[in-house]
Amino acid sequence: MNFAATLTQVPVRVDEGKCIAEKGCTVCVDVCPLDVLAIDLISRKAHMKFDECWYCLPCEQDCPTGAITVDIPYLLR
């Protein structure tokens, strides 16, 4: 398959200073209904891996350190 990389601004932002994924926390990854968050293997922080967001907010509200902010996707804003 030919790959075409298209940059996009994803709705879920993670404050890496606050994220404690490297200590074993996976709350945001666990609660996302669409399973679009993941822990980056290199930075060991949470990030939005797939731009498939329902902006429903469990990740933001359940994060124990307040590291996550969900923006309304630009197409809807």
Next chain:
Amino acid sequence: MKTIEMEFDLVVIGGGTGGPMAAVKAKERNPKLRVLLIDKAHVKRSGAISMGMDGLNNAVIPGHATPEQYVKEITVANDGIVDQEAVMAYAAGSFDMIQELDRWGVKFEKDETGDYSVRKVHHLGAYVLPMPEGHHMKRILYRQLKRARVEITNRVVVTRVLTGPNGEVAAVMGFDCRTAELYLIRTKAAVISTGAAGRLGLPASGYLMGTYENPTNCGDGHAMAYHAGADLANLECFQINPLIKDYNGPACAYVTGPLGGYTANSKGERFIECDYWSGAMMQEFHNELLSGNGPVFLKLDHLAEETIQEIETILHSNERPSRGRFHEGRGNDYRKKMVEMHISEIGFCSGHSASGIHINARGETSVKGLYAAGDCASVPHNYMLGAFVYGKLCGENAAEYCATTSQTQHDAGTQAAEAARIQAPLQHQGGLTPYQIEYKTRRLVNDYLQPPKITSKFLIGLSRFAEIREDLSSMSAADPHELMRAMEAQSILDCAEMAAHASLFRTESRWGLYHHYVDHPERDDANWFCHSLLSRDANGQMAMRKKAVEPYIVPVDDEERIAYQRLRVATTAQAA
């Protein structure tokens, strides 16, 4: 590829609203029953009520409404095409369920005497009960699942129900959306509670997951019921909702209506008498959108500051909590100007409309051992409380069925074919992505299936869907997550074809905008006062047939019968 094999008595597919209730009630009926609740997300935050719910839209509470009155209201709101016994089974169980939820810790609004604060939103009776703190709903359900010792498997996507020698439920199949491992779960019975088919139309914003329904609810259950041989009812009665323009939240007549908010045209004038979501209401909404008075707005700017604060507290903390930041981004303050509204993409959802997997008053589908509850099943206007009541009925009845049934052997050929279907996108290199297949299917749904419905457009739509079906063999998935999207894209395509076939079958117009058929603009009770059923025929094709409406148990007189046909505000004559 490894296949994980398991065996249970009852598998509940979908852990949102009706599913957890079905699992808990099956265990209460028989604590020894081996019950598995399976969800493709995580049960803690899955389904339509992932972030809670702001109220009950159909509470039948003694002193405020009777079950008979409610059955009559829904019969009229749904243009007469209802199985009244099934609606009555909900209505009769409604108050017991409210009391049980109350005991479990759900906080309903009560007045100073401790009575439930029921509000009127429907055309005839009063059935709306606010839950200002309804954001805790999923936590309460999860606690009950743990207490009842229900086994839970998260992140497994169920794709098919396999049947035994006599067409009865014998197993379910699926895969893990993180590892792609296959699952084969032998079971005597299954409850499908997979929610709406909400990823059918494409939202006007073009953002694939910006749907009204939780996008996990993409019609998997409708597709697996169809392939298991079950009947699906009235699929031409689409769900279309009045929403905030570009945001997927309802403008919320149920929350703002009782507090003085209403749907208005661009002049700030009311044009419908009742904001309750019916097909007739949506038709008037659509007419106004396209008229010189469009677009349509939610009007709150006339309300007192304290009322607006109350509305903001409920709407911005419950069900769709990102609503506040959407308005903030647009600089839209409820106090200062009206909020622009639009209509949603189409879907199947009996919660608000009337289509789904056909069930009777016991929650049974036409397949032995297969039950369905909530937005995916066919009981009309059922909402969250209906999902709970039918979850309970399905759980209890399935437990009894299991007690008298033994496990049968599923068809090995079907299992092999399904394993191959699931694994194909992973084995394929190159080709089309699941995103491309899904986007194109849903764009064509908008182009050809969105009402007003026109025969020639539907026929073009069907031929374009057939082209996409041929393209499925070249769809590839790079990882297990994409595999989930690839399998969902196939459910969406199944639902798109079902929507088209059902719509072409009913050669009349009914349910307002939901089935506004331009070639057959009139309602035709002589030929079409009946349900339509879709099922798979012997050749594996979609077949349609009529089913007579069951004899009414609550009579409806002629004056009441047309109440929902008179929604438009009458234009008053100028004083002479």
